[in-house]
Amino acid sequence: MYAKLVCMDDNGSNQLDQLGKRSKQAAQEMAKAATLSKNEALSTAADAILALSDEILEANALDVERAGAAGAVRTSLDRLMLNENRIASMAGGLREVAKLPDPVGEIAKGWQRPNGLLVTKVRVPLGVIGIVYENRPNVTADAAGLCLKAGNAVMLRGSSAALGSNKVIARILRQALSETRLPQDALILVEDPTRESVKDFVQLSGVIDCLIPRGGAGLVNMVRAEATVPLIIDGDGNCHVYVDASADLDMALEIVDNAKTSRPSVCNAAETLLVHKDVATYFLPRLVSRIPQVELLGDAKTCAILPGAVLATEKDYATEFLDLKMTVAVVNGLDEAIEHITRYGTGHSEAIITNDLVSAERFCREVDAAAVLVNASTRFVDGGEFGLGAEIGISTQKLHARGPMGLEELTCLKYVVHGQGQVRT
Secondary structure, three states: OOOOOOOOOOOOHHHHHHHHHHHHHHHHHHOOOOHHHHHHHHHHHHHHHHHOHHHHHHHHHHHHHHHHHOOOOHHHHHHHOOOHHHHHHHHHHHHHHHHOOOOOOOEEEEEEOOOOOEEEEEEEEOOEEEEEEOOOOHHHHHHHHHHHHOOOEEEEEOOHHHHHHHHHHHHHHHHHHHHOOOOHHHEEEOOOOOHHHHHHHOOOOOOOOEEEEEOOHHHHHHHHHHOOOOEOOEOOOOEEEEEOOOOOHHHHHHHHHHHHHOOOOOOOOEEEEEEEHHHHHHHHHHHHHHOOOOEEEEOHHHHHHOOOOEEOOHHHHOOOOOOOEEEEEEEOOHHHHHHHHHHHOOOOEEEEEOOOHHHHHHHHHHOOOOEEEEOOOHHHOOOOOOOOOOOOOEEOOOOOOOEEOOOHHHEEEEEEEEOOOOOOO
């Protein structure tokens, strides 16, 4: 018998308040949960996801069919769609998180004062984490696994497009919590698909300790405007690859191809290619032959080299396409490349292809982004690829969390002070 799924009903925000209270209570229990219990819950959930993959795929197929009939674009359908490999990745992510060290209780720093007081900074759970997300039903498992391992409760509000898939995955996760004697309400899925419910959700002051929106600019901007709780933005990924004059051009072809085409609908896909003028004439025609399926929009210098390219606008360079489309600019050198990234980048992931150590070091030092890469694809900026297990998002803010958000980013620090009777004079 599966655990009952908790959702909103016709009472709207009043019901959501009640769910929030239950989540808050579950968070208090999760903060005390033993590492072994949390790991057992995640492993149990991983096993169940694989065992019930047919049921997940059946629900997902209906979601994809409905979204397609409603006119969803190809990239949205790709983010929504699950298959055996993606389900295996969900289960694998939960197992990886279970293997990771538990951050709760870790002493991040400690020192002794001249008066004998021992001051330490200790990692503790954030509490209740709220996540608003679009499409991607794998987020239901990935986010829940990380939040639970870090001793938090999580309230999930997915999109209506993925509701069927999310309900099955959430039910499986709640059952795993029940079987391992952890509170089922440590995971609550809010089912109300209305936009009004999002506003109510992001205003759960006193319940949600940290809110993370994952989705397009429309969702993120709405959450920015309406939220009354602390939030971390999983921002846009207008990512760049700069091919320097000293670059190994065969390597550059491999990296640009991977960064753009391996999965163009995700935030760590490259959207703009910058090429040094000394190699552009040779490199760009080879790139067209390598990725003919990608529509290229370029500056005047690019269009002179590639007659098939479309002249890019200012708006194009500022756009996260999430599709098989890329802007190109020929630059005079590293200074101009960094200037371009500074102007149009969103602070997500930026890469340089170079054999010049000085250029690499300057790029890493001067480019302001959550992640910078040297001679590697932007597609590696991902929690799993960084060894964090799954991730809850990629923060482009400059708060306590920046870049892929793993377990440590789902905790905060509190001071613990030990004394022997000291009083302040």
